[in-house]
Amino acid sequence: MQNLEPRLVQLERSDAWQQVLPLPPVMSSQQAGWKGIHFEYHRQPIHATPDYAFPVHIISIGLSYESTEFKANRRVYKQFWPGNVAINPAHESLSTEAYGNAEFMLMSLHPDLLALVTDRNLGVEQIELTPQVLGRDPLIYHMGLELKRELEFAGSDSQLYAESMATALATHLIRRYATRNAIIKEYSGGLSPYKLKTAIAYIQDNLDQSLSLGEIAAVVQMSPHYFAGLFKQSIGVAPYQYVTQCRIERAKQLLSRPELAIVEVCHRVGFQNQSHFTKVFREHTSVTPKAYRNSL
Template sequence: MHLPRSPIISSHYAGWNGISLEYHRQPAHEMPEYCIPYHTLSIGLGYRAKEFKVNGRVHKDFVAGNVGICPANQSLSTQAYGKAEFILLTVDPTKFAQTAYEAVNTEKLEIVSQIRGFDPLIYQMSLALKHELESNELDSQLYAESMATALSVHLLKRYSARKQVIKNYTGGLPQYKLREAVTYINEHLEQKLTLAEIADLLQMSPHYFATLFKQSTGLAPHQYITQCRIEQAKRLLTNRELTLIEICQQVGFQSQSHFTKVFRKYTATTPKVYRKLL
């Protein structure tokens, strides 16, 4: 997509899988017809002018919170009459198709386009992903992967051409599978763990695994992994021969500043102060 200005924030270098995010502030502009090979969601944050032309048709009264949806490989032309602040989310059709098959047992699904509407869940997801990218770019992959799955399920529920009955997974993971997942997580905290990797270990789909794991533990996989990393860091801090950067690396954080930020969130203090108080 050729916009006048580059995005202010982009997940391009963050290593996200199945989903991408760009945060834009663009002047008035006109874009000729283009085709994006991804399911694309435009989330409006602010508009100077409230009119847009899409495929030759003028749409008025755009306000913050509007969500537009363009299915993959659909041609689109746009003309913005004033400055606009927005987030672009793209979902890989392969990721979407995989989630669709897991959720409704079908491989052929059509997403309905939407030029302007309200969807509080997509709006909040986009802001959460933007915040995660701004705060924790190097450590945001697992969070983004989880959100890609959740967003795909939401698109299936609300924007399929035909109403879909989503499978209702209940009961949590069998105890032996939960133990296997927890053991694997704790033995690989220093690595970049992915939802697909853990699900594959248990011979389950990522969506199925994430749903049942949360039912069993009360936490989404990315939340549980972060909690395990902080608990392991607390144990390692008792060994004063280890430096803070060594501990940071051993519990899987890519930067010491992010490690300190997350540690403070979970313990109300920094690793350095926590060690002094031991």
């Protein structure tokens, strides 16, 4: 008897796509160590896949197809447009056929994350998403492009940013694509003075490390998503934005010490990639680290 079960693709495996697609992704967040969200950028030739499924929610963003037609779940679609957003809920069977070269991005979220951003005590099995093959969603499209950009330029420096985007994407999916009403957690009052002081002290003491939202939240014994919302209320910016601001201010101080090479300053403020450090520093100060040092 033929096996009707779809092939389960585990994205955390390095050989995951060898099961269904001709080529591995051009870019993947796996090497960057992202938590909460997985991102991939693909360029695939003509192909047809077997039935497959994911244990996570998958959002596909089409960028270009050489052919104006493609097939999903054995149905032919002729209205493809760049920026098309497809939603494939966890464990839903999927098959695709591309009649020309295809360029697309994939984002995945674990179902647990969607449950964490809701206000009700809903189990993961109670939160279902409405699937779609063709659709427009400017916010998701923009998120995909920003994650691709962050992965390209920041690499392993992008973990904190990716965690924040994961929460934002989960919230958007609940609001727009959930099959039943689920109230999003609302945050009010901010962090207590003690918890805010503790979190800030931890950030300042560990600017040379690859900080994650989970690590900072654990210091004040809170869930990452609850902490992020209250922190933004207290400070006015998201945790990843605050950490970047602190790193730039620390970098300015260190650049005043001529005995420190710029690459050493880069590493002392938590950047693994000097070109990314230069880019972020210039975005915040309008000058490169070298130019800033020369101006002192």
